[in-house]
Amino acid sequence: MLDRLLGFKIHDYLQVLGILILAFGLPMNKVLMSIGTIWLASNLLLKADLKSYWNRWKPSVVFWFILAVLAFHILGLSYTQDFGYAFKDLNTKLPLFVIPIAIIGYPIEKRYFNLILIVFLSSLLITSGINFYYMIFHPWEDYRTFSLFGSHIRYALLIVTGVLVALYLFLQKKKFSIIFLLCLIWFIIYTVLSQVLSGYIALSFLSLGIFIYFIRQISSRFKKTIGISLFLITIICGVWFLYAYLSPDNRELTFGELPKKTEYGNIYYHDTTVLWYENGHHVQSFIAGDELTEEWSKRSKTSLKDTTSDGYLLRDILIRYMTSKGLTKDKNGMQSMEAKDIQNVENGIASIAHTYDGIHRQMHQLKNEVFHYSVNGDPDGNSLLQRIEHWRAAIHIIENNWLFGVGTGDLQNAFDWSYENIDTRLDKENWNRAHNQFLTFWVAFGVFGFIIFCVFWLGLFVFGLRNNKLLIIGFSLIAISSFLSEDTLETQQGVTFIALFLGLFSLYQNFFFQKDKDSKKL
Incomplete structure (x- = not known):
């Protein structure tokens, strides 16, 4: 509409600007994330080119997945009781329903893709630099307070995504490769220093994906076999070390x-x-x-x-x-x-x-929590033990509501009921949800919601493997790692992170049922 009024393609530039706001705002604050989401939705509505939107949406796997998730949430309203929680949950997930659909329905030119990634890296560099400065001058504070721009868990995922993006740009941009290599190294160092366990797990998943990506580039069967063998030996030794280190002492406490x-x-x-x-x-x-x-x-x-x-x-x-x-x-x-x-x-x-420093501190804390678990210790204040209790509560709900779940709005009520029934020793203030997005989907929407959610993310990873798409492989593994230990889609920063990169990476790495006729633009 504005194109005709102003005489040039203003909507194209508005679309680019909206995505740039999201890319820069994602590590920064909720205000910029909200502005970017509203911006993209408004631009899509004002452009009002429904026929073109539909032609681009139809072949998109992501579009139909988002539509299915939205359908589950709407159907879940029909058998829920707590509508206040339900509408709050829908409001939180609005970025998931808006951002990928806007990006896929109205794609920007491919020449802007790397610019968006660079803006995201710039924002990460600024925020991580400020966090690091705070970390140096407040060495005794809780490491979780080092993330000044949001949850330390979600920020750790962004930093690991920064590793992926920096590697991708390092391979793409030969002229500025040294800059992106330095960014990659800095984000790895920051992940180690930040002492966030979910960050370590996400980086491990990403490392696996990067190894798979590069091993598939090797044409020599001998070299490929050697590489895989060395990697498997490293994994086996690492698992053995973890088992030996984390195993509780068997001494009797008399x-x-x-x-x-x-x-x-x-x-x-x-x-x-x-x-x-x-x-x-x-x-x-x-x-x-x-x-x-x-x-x-x-x-x-x-x-x-x-x-x-x-x-x-x-x-x-x-x-x-x-x-x-x-x-x-x-x-x-x-x-x-x-x-x-x-x-x-x-x-x-x-x-x-x-x-202790970095990984040593986290490993020691994890060892202490495993010991607590082995002696049936108090779960409060221990993240591992608390998660085990959260998963127990979720499984208990699933056993009683496995087919259709409890609906969109009754999640917390169901968990409160479950904690009482399993005689948890958690304090009531820690009666949280599953801290596992896969279990949360099953609790809310039953076995069908769980299957669709799992199939999509595994399908995205398999697509990346078959087509050797680095960004798809890396992003899907980072997302899956976060879903295993957190309800990533239950917070604004988490859901915006998934929505933005799901839309961008699936579009520009051609995650479609069939080739989009407009793909030459991409």
């Missing part, structure tokens, strides 16, 4: 033989009913409160009755920290604490493992 008094005659406090461990050591045992207070006052100007910025008692931090070092919480244990340990406790660090 609580009945615990000493009643310290070396100085003071009574020990032991609470063996609380299965709480730090670094493999029991927290609520070998505690001599008076000795701790007396020795602490000699080493620090702070009081154990003080609280940290997070609201935790310094006394509790000290007990956890000493436990993590394998020390008794008494005079002898305090005398074994170094000056650096005292400083760590004053800074609110609750475990010696929290002072």
